[in-house]
Amino acid sequence: MEQSQLGDSHYGGGSSRNGAVITVGASVRFDTLPEDCISMVIYHTSPRVACIVALVSKTVKAAAESDLVWEKFLPPEYSSFVPPRSLEFSSKKEMYMSLADDPALIEDGKKSFRLEKGSGKKCYMLSAMDLKILWIHFFLYWKWNKDPESKFEKVAQLRHVCSFEIRGKISCEMLSKGTHYFVYLVFKRAGSGPDSTDGFRDMPMEAEVGFVGKESSKTFVLLEPSWCGYRYSSVSLTTVFREARTGRPRMRFPREEVDGEREIDGSVEEPKNRGDGWSEVKLGKFYINDDDGDDGDEIEFAIMDNQKGKRHRKSGLIFQGMEIRPMKEGEED
Template identity: 65%
Template sequence: MEQIQVGGGSSRNGAARLDTLPEDCISMVVSHTSPRDACVVASVSKTVKSAAESDLVWDKFLPPELSSLVPPRSLDFSSKKEIYMSLANDSVLIDDGKKSFWLEKGSGKKCYMLSAMDLKITWSDCPAYWKWKKDPESKFEKVAKLRHVCWFEIRGKISCGMLSKGTHYSVYAVLKIGGSGSRGLDDTPMEALVGFAGEEAASKTFVLLEPKGTYPRGGYSSGSFREVSTGVEEPKERGDGWSEVKLGNFYNGDGGCDDDGNEIEFSIMGTEQEDWKSGLIFQGIEIRPMNEGD
C-alpha cells in the first residue's frame, strides 16, 4: 500500500486518523483501495483490521458476476475475504471444464486458462496427427499431444467482457515436451498473433515451442538446423510441471468493448515450412495481467 490518507498528512498520520473513524466508514475507505492494501492496513489496529476484513470491503474486490461465473461450491465460505483468497490461491474450472478461472492475488484482476479442448487446433480430430489424452499434471480432463504434423495451427478467442477492464494482459501458451522424441519445435520459429477480432493484431512475435537446441538433432532431425534469431520467445519452466511461452500482450480498455461483443483472438502458426513437428503436449492458453517487465 503506497498511502492511505484521511484528511491529509503522511501515511502514518493518515492511518492514525483512519483508526478514529467509525468501523463502517473505515470499511468504505478501504474498499476503494486494493486487496493488497486492505491486507497491509489491517495491521494498524484491531478496529481497522475488523473493518478491513469485512464483507463490505472484500465484496468490492470480487467480480460482480461471480455467482454466475463459477460453481456454487466455490462460493461456499463464511466470508467474502475467504472466497477471494480461495480464488486467488487456486483456480476453479468453469464452462463445462473447458476453462479455468482465478483472481490475481494483489489486484483482484480476472485470469483465465483456455484448455486445448476450448481451442481450434488444425487436424486435432485426426488421431494420426494429434492424440487427446489425460495428464496428471493438467488441470483439465484432457490435453492435446502432437504426433506428427507439418501444418501447425492453434487458434483461440475470449470475450473482452470476461476480462477486467482497464487492464494490460499477457497471453501465454502452456505446454511441455513428451519425452526426447520431439521434432521441429526447437529450430523452427512459429508466428504468434494477439489482437482484437477484425482488427490488425496488436502484438506479433515469433516463438519456439521448445528451448533452442534442447535435443541433438541426430538422425531424427527435420533437416539442417536453422539459426534462430535473437528476440524469439522461448518456453520457460513454471514450476508446476509445465512450461510457458509468451505469445503477446493487449490492453482491455475501460469501457465499450464488451458492449460491442468484441473478442480477443490469438494464434500460433507454423505453416510456411514443410517440416514435420512432433512431441508437444499442449495444455492451453493462459491470459493474465501483465507484470512489470513483460
C-alpha cells in the same frame, strides 16, 4: 508509538511509512473512525492494500476483512464461478482467496477462471478442448489424453504433423477493464529425453494476438529453447531453418534476405518453466479499455508455422491450453 498519517499537508496531515498507527488530518486517528467508515475508505483501494492495512490494528483489521470490502473486490459474476463448497466459506474474503488460489472450472470444464491475488484482475485459461487445433480430429496426427498435472479433463498430445496451427479467442466483456493482458501457450514435452520432441528445436513459429476484425500484432516464438540462447536478431528465417537442418553451431548473422524470405526483426520469445510441471511461451499482449471498448468485441490469438518457411515434421509436445492473464506491476512487456 510513531504515527503514519493519511492525507496531505494542506489539511494538516502528513505521511510516514514507518509507523503502525494511521491518523487522518491533524488529530483524528484512522482507527478511531466508525468501522463502516474505515471499510468505505479501504473499499476504494485494492486487495493488496486491504491486506496491508489490516496489520495496523484490530479495528482496522475488522474493517479491512469485512464483506463490504471483499465483495467489491470480487467480480459481479463471482457466484457463477465459485464451486459448490462456497457454502462453506465464512466470508467474502475467504471466497476471494479461494478464487485466487484455486482456479474454478467454467463452461463445462473447458475454461478455468481465477483472480490475480494482488489486484483482483480476472485471469482465464482456455483448455485445449476450447481451442481450434489444425488436424485435431485425425488420430494419426493428434490424440486426447488425461494428464494428472492438468486442471482440465483432457490435454492434446501431438503425434506428428507437418502443418501446425492452434487458435483461440475470448470475449472482451469477460476480462477486466483498463487492463494490459498477456497471452501464453501452456505446454510440455510428452517425454523426458532430449530427443522426445522433433521439429521444434530452433524453428521459430508465428504468433498473433489482436481484436477480431482488426490488425493483429505478430511475433515469433520458440517451443523448444534455442541451443545457445541465441535471440535471432535480424536473421532471415531461411538462414535459421538452414542452420537447424544442417546441425551446424548457431552463430550471429548479419541482416540479410535470402530468396525473398521474411526476416525476423528483434528477439524471439523462448519458453519458460511455470513451476507446475508445464512450460509457457508469451504469444503477445493486448489492452482492454476502461470504457472505449465494445463488449461485443473478441480477442483472437494463434500460433502457427511460419508461412514463408518450409514445413517440417513436428511431434512430441502436449498442450494444456492458452492462458490470458494481466500484466503485473513492474512486469516487462
